[in-house]
Amino acid sequence: MIENIMNVITNNNLQCILALNNLTSVYDPEIGLNVVDLGLIYKIEFFDEEKIIKVDMTLTTQFCPMGESIVGDVTKMMNETFKDYSVQVNLVFEPPWNHKRISEEGKEFLNS
Amino acid sequence: MIAATGNIALQKTTSYKAVLPFYIYAAISFFFACVLLLTSTDVFNQHYFNPKTLALTHTLALGWGTMIILGASHQLVPVLVEGKLYSNVLAYISFLCAGIGIPLLVYGFYTFNMGWPAQTGGIAINMGVLFYIVNLTMSMQKSKSRNVPAVFILTATTWLLLTTLFGLTLVYNFNYPILKNASPGYLALHAHMGIVGWFLLLVLGVASRLIPLFLISKYTNNKLLWLVFACINMGLLGFISNEIFGESKLILPIFMILVFSGILLFILYCFNAYKQRIRRKIDEQMKVSLLSVFMMLLPIISIIDMLTFSLLNNAKNNIVLLYGFCIFFGWLTAIIFGMTFKTLPFIVWNKVYHKRASAGKTPSPKDLFNENIFRWMTILYLIGFVLFAPGLVILSGILLKTGAACLLLSSLLYCLNVYIVIMHKPKIV
Numbered sequence: 001m002i003e004n005i006m007n008v009i010t011n012n013n014l015q016c017i018l019a020l021n022n023l024t025s026v027y028d029p030e031i032g033l034n035v036v037d038l039g040l041i042y043k044i045e046f047f048d049e050e051k052i053i054k055v056d057m058t059l060t061t062q063f064c065p066m067g068e069s070i071v072g073d074v075t076k077m078m079n080e081t082f083k084d085y086s087v088q089v090n091l092v093f094e095p096p097w098n099h100k101r102i103s104e105e106g107k108e109f110l111n112s
Numbered sequence: 113m114i115a116a117t118g119n120i121a122l123q124k125t126t127s128y129k130a131v132l133p134f135y136i137y138a139a140i141s142f143f144f145a146c147v148l149l150l151t152s153t154d155v156f157n158q159h160y161f162n163p164k165t166l167a168l169t170h171t172l173a174l175g176w177g178t179m180i181i182l183g184a185s186h187q188l189v190p191v192l193v194e195g196k197l198y199s200n201v202l203a204y205i206s207f208l209c210a211g212i213g214i215p216l217l218v219y220g221f222y223t224f225n226m227g228w229p230a231q232t233g234g235i236a237i238n239m240g241v242l243f244y245i246v247n248l249t250m251s252m253q254k255s256k257s258r259n260v261p262a263v264f265i266l267t268a269t270t271w272l273l274l275t276t277l278f279g280l281t282l283v284y285n286f287n288y289p290i291l292k293n294a295s296p297g298y299l300a301l302h303a304h305m306g307i308v309g310w311f312l313l314l315v316l317g318v319a320s321r322l323i324p325l326f327l328i329s330k331y332t333n334n335k336l337l338w339l340v341f342a343c344i345n346m347g348l349l350g351f352i353s354n355e356i357f358g359e360s361k362l363i364l365p366i367f368m369i370l371v372f373s374g375i376l377l378f379i380l381y382c383f384n385a386y387k388q389r390i391r392r393k394i395d396e397q398m399k400v401s402l403l404s405v406f407m408m409l410l411p412i413i414s415i416i417d418m419l420t421f422s423l424l425n426n427a428k429n430n431i432v433l434l435y436g437f438c439i440f441f442g443w444l445t446a447i448i449f450g451m452t453f454k455t456l457p458f459i460v461w462n463k464v465y466h467k468r469a470s471a472g473k474t475p476s477p478k479d480l481f482n483e484n485i486f487r488w489m490t491i492l493y494l495i496g497f498v499l500f501a502p503g504l505v506i507l508s509g510i511l512l513k514t515g516a517a518c519l520l521l522s523s524l525l526y527c528l529n530v531y532i533v534i535m536h537k538p539k540i541v
Contacts, residue, residue: 029461029476031328031391061325063190065458066477069466099330099390110328110391 016044022081026073039101055089058097126187128463130203134183139530141175146523150516157507160432161296167222172440174214193262195255202247210240226286234280241276245269260337264317271309301355308348327389343374375408401450410438434504453481456533464538481533489525492518
């Protein structure tokens with residue numbers, strides 16, 4: 001997971017780590033792996049003055065039937081973790097997700 | 113539910129209301145087809161052009177295969193073309209037209225009444241296909257992405273329309289001489305447009321995307337897929353030209369080799385995707401789907417037999433039936449079994465749980481169907497297939513009846529599991 005965390009963190013490192021840590025309890029229901037180890041979270045930005053958190057994330061495929069649910073879970077988790085902030089989750093498909101984004105722990109899980 | 117902001121609305125998938133009726137219809141059709149199979153075993157020692165065989169074939173090809181593919185593709189097209197389905201309403205209309213047309217056509221065949229039931233049924237089916245092709249084309253036009261699976265699907269759908277239009281012409285040809293020859297003379301042409309053009313291209317196109325996706329495979333090879341596409345289409349076009357203009361039995365093997373090469377190359381593609389998968393544990397549904405890839409070899413073996421007999425001017429009727437059985441009850445049924453319980457639970461899961469993101473941990477899609485029922489369904493299906501196929505070769509009544517009974521039981525379990533998935537009530541852990 002550590003390499004995925006390092007890629008995602010932009011500013012406010014501690015808050016980002018907390019966010020990512022909590023997002024490990026959000027799972028892709030089909031694969032059974034959390035969104036962080038799966039490499040779906042691209043970027044988390046904190047705008048402390050405006051009290052806004054912007055999350056850029058992707059899905060394993062565009063128009064994934066589980067997409068709405070996964071995004072809903074990520075939004076809910078972020079809202080619960082940072083109650084004073086407004087959360088904006090943006091779905092991005094550039095660069096597209098591929099297997100290289102899965103963390104070592106994720107690969108181990110899928111190998112087991 | 114806490115709403116997400118941003119561009120999530122753009123990712124909205126097809127409404128489950130447009131998809132589920134197709135799955136329910138297909139499950140009932142499969143059960144009905146198995147009943148027909150069990151009650152028609154006595155006709156398998158007769159010529160394949162007879163009312164019961166025609167009724168059974170069309171129940172399988174249209175009610176079972178086509179309806180489930182239409183349903184699943186309404187859900188999967190957005191994933192494959194990376195764009196929204198153009199219209200849910202067109203999907204409903206498509207379902208209604210095909211849903212009304214199929215029983216009419218099958219009734220027409222069963223009673224061998226090529227008058228209004230078969231004609232009205234044929235027209236309704238064609239309208240359903242037409243609405244589907246409009247929906248698909250518009251969805252693709254709106255999408256920016258042009259990929260190999262999308263081309264497979266669009267080409268397959270064009271073949272479907274050509275098949276059903278030609279089928280309708282054959283129905284009319286019974287009462288009004290439109291074509292040069294009598295309708296039975298065009299059966300091979302009509303059947304292969306449907307089997308190779310529609311089913312084979314469509315299934316390969318969808319599988320080329322879904323198999324690596326579900327296995328989380330590192331393998332991609334678009335060049336190989338284009339080669340598969342070219343081989344199959346060239347083989348089919350050659351076969352059709354030969355049937356219409358030439359009818360030379362000697363060049364027929366060339367077209368067959370082209371189609372078989374396409375199938376073998378696709379098996380190679382699946383094998384590489386399997387070898388380079390990241391997800392090591394394969395679930396039961398994927399195992400059945402992968403088994404169906406190898407089951408594509410069975411019709412090849414029987415058609416080689418058929419061709420050998422045909423070249424010797426001694427075409428064996430039961431080998432022709434075996435060829436059809438291997439396609440519809442073998443390859444096609446196996447892939448539908450596997451993919452139903454890979455796709456249907458997703459659709460129902462979304463219907464039941466997508467608005468419950470904030471309510472707690474939910475079951476995963478695979479928990480929505482009963483794995484034991486799935487296992488027994490697969491076992492009975494395999495026993496049924498293994499008994500029925502040799503039963504056709506040696507024309508053994510007992511093997512045919514026992515095999516058909518196992519397939520009927522398997523269809524009952526399939527329907528039961530579909531019912532369990534569709535009736536799933538929310539459970540929050």
